[in-house]
Amino acid sequence: MEVKIGVQYAPRELVVESAQSPAEIEQIVTDAIAGDGTLSLTDEKGRRIIVPVSKLAYVEIAEAAPRSVGFTVR
Secondary structure (H helix, E strand, O other): OEEEEEEOOOOOOEEEEOOOOHHHHHHHHHHHHHHOOEEEEEOOOOOEEEEEHHHEEEEEEEOOOOOOOOOOOO
16 A cells, blocks of 8 residues: 655655555544644554644555556557
8 A cells, every 4th residue: 555645845745655454544544633643654664654734735545556567569
């Protein structure tokens, strides 16, 4: 699962690869926003990403697509 987090006043987004389901990620984000605290996610390697909810611009949840290799013929 790929999660992209936009942070206000940051030139780049944070990209997190998570083993959690989209529903779990959505619930974590919703709870963080409702609690007006921090958004805390753990990636597949065990690293924690903590962002203050007041600085969130957006959160995009997407299935990780396999990367294609080679050329396509049209």
